[in-house]
Amino acid sequence: MKRFLILLAIVALVGCQEAPRQAKYVFFFIGDGMGLAQVAAAEAYLSNSNGDLGFDALNFSRFPVLGTITTYSASNWITCSSAAGTALATGTKTTNGMLGVTPDTVALKAITYKIKEAGYKVGVSSTVTLDHATPGAFYANAASRNDYYTIATQLPETGFDFFGGGGFILPEGRRKDQVRVTDLIEQAGYKIAYGMDDFRQLSSTDKLVLLQDETRDFMGALPYAIDRREGDMTHADIVSAAIEFLENEKGFFLMSESGRIDWACHSNDGKTSILETLDLHQAVQVAMEFAQKHPEETLIIVTADHETGGMALGWESQYNMYFDQLEEQKASKDILLQSGDDKAGEIVVEINRRARIGWTTSAHTGIPVPVYAMGTNSELFMGRMDNTDIPKKICEAMGVDF
Ligand SMILES: [Zn+2]
Numbered sequence: 001m002k003r004f005l006i007l008l009a010i011v012a013l014v015g016c017q018e019a020p021r022q023a024k025y026v027f028f029f030i031g032d033g034m035g036l037a038q039v040a041a042a043e044a045y046l047s048n049s050n051g052d053l054g055f056d057a058l059n060f061s062r063f064p065v066l067g068t069i070t071t072y073s074a075s076n077w078i079t080c081s082s083a084a085g086t087a088l089a090t091g092t093k094t095t096n097g098m099l100g101v102t103p104d105t106v107a108l109k110a111i112t113y114k115i116k117e118a119g120y121k122v123g124v125s126s127t128v129t130l131d132h133a134t135p136g137a138f139y140a141n142a143a144s145r146n147d148y149y150t151i152a153t154q155l156p157e158t159g160f161d162f163f164g165g166g167g168f169i170l171p172e173g174r175r176k177d178q179v180r181v182t183d184l185i186e187q188a189g190y191k192i193a194y195g196m197d198d199f200r201q202l203s204s205t206d207k208l209v210l211l212q213d214e215t216r217d218f219m220g221a222l223p224y225a226i227d228r229r230e231g232d233m234t235h236a237d238i239v240s241a242a243i244e245f246l247e248n249e250k251g252f253f254l255m256s257e258s259g260r261i262d263w264a265c266h267s268n269d270g271k272t273s274i275l276e277t278l279d280l281h282q283a284v285q286v287a288m289e290f291a292q293k294h295p296e297e298t299l300i301i302v303t304a305d306h307e308t309g310g311m312a313l314g315w316e317s318q319y320n321m322y323f324d325q326l327e328e329q330k331a332s333k334d335i336l337l338q339s340g341d342d343k344a345g346e347i348v349v350e351i352n353r354r355a356r357i358g359w360t361t362s363a364h365t366g367i368p369v370p371v372y373a374m375g376t377n378s379e380l381f382m383g384r385m386d387n388t389d390i391p392k393k394i395c396e397a398m399g400v401d402f
Pocket residue numbers: 033081262263266308364
């Protein structure tokens with residue numbers, strides 16, 4: 001009798017067990033070049049603006065789950081963005097300079113394809129161009145990350161639901177017989193919206209590419225936050241549009257890159273990097289507001305592909321920082337140089353020196369980068385990981401076969 005009752009209890013328990021929770025809405029933010037120093041500098045800058053000595057947490061640095069990822073590539077201790085993007089998109093390391101392929105150039109399948117096949121809607125976006133390394137890793141295969149036209153022509157073949165970004169580096173290709181990328185996109189049944197006003201007036205469509213309406217910065221990227229003018233499309237705008245477009249009963253996955261933290265740090269431009277990181281914070285805020293409406297079904301992950309610049313809070317044997325010194329900088333070093341201000345380089349170096357923001361390189365570094373996560377199955381992203389673990393964990397969180 002006792003044995004029978006135990007058996008009955010076990011049957012009852014098993015019967016009551018809930019189905020495993022799945023993340024139905026997943027936001028995957030990648031701050032290109034955003035190491036812990038870039039996040040800490042933005043926090044300290046905020047704190048200083050409020051008249052305090054300390055670190056005011058960003059929305060994502062306050063997420064309950066914190067992990068780290070190692071970022072080395074198959075060929076180098078220090079990864080480039082295409083090898084790092086490939087690892088984050090496919091779970092396989094490759095040689096620096098390669099995109100979505102193994103070191104011996106065999107094409108890899110990004111998780112975006114697997115997630116799409118599982119019935120979710122899929123979006124890929126960036127604040128730089130859509131043929132750049134990080135967004136490219138989530139839909140394209142190319143032996144060289146510099147084959148921009150080859151990468152872009154694969155976008156319309158994906159069937160993914162949403163793309164958003166600055167534009168394309170080589171929209172017309174290099175040869176005369178090559179078809180414009182935007183023509184290929186429209187031929188594949190996508191509508192293209194140029195800017196947010198155009199997006200709002202859009203008639204219904206199944207597949208959308210959102211591009212900025214006016215390219216006024218180099219390489220087709222969205223302007224830096226520090227250089228932004230009224231009406232410029234922002235990262236937060238792209239995330240809002242993506243949500244509006246992708247929300248559906250089955251769920252969605254959005255990879256959204258903040259691509260210019262990296263560019264600012266290549267230029268060793270502290271203030272521009274800080275404002276880009278705060279801009280990512282604004283974009284994540286849009287996702288967090290969505291999560292508040294769908295708390296049981298949303299997962300938000302914020303990480304980086306690598307650190308850029310060897311940025312440090314501290315320079316030259318000093319024990320203090322002087323963030324007020326950044327106030328006099330009103331534009332990015334890149335745009336000042338582009339507009340013919342030859343002294344801009346020296347001035348920005350001097351401002352960083354006075355603020356005591358240190359730099360060790362104009363390239364990337366090999367230090368691990370942070371992973372912040374909140375929401376459904378976010379505990380999967382806890383602790384020490386490798387960049388190749390991330391796409392596997394995203395699939396696990398969504399109940400998608402990797
Ligand atoms: Zn870079």
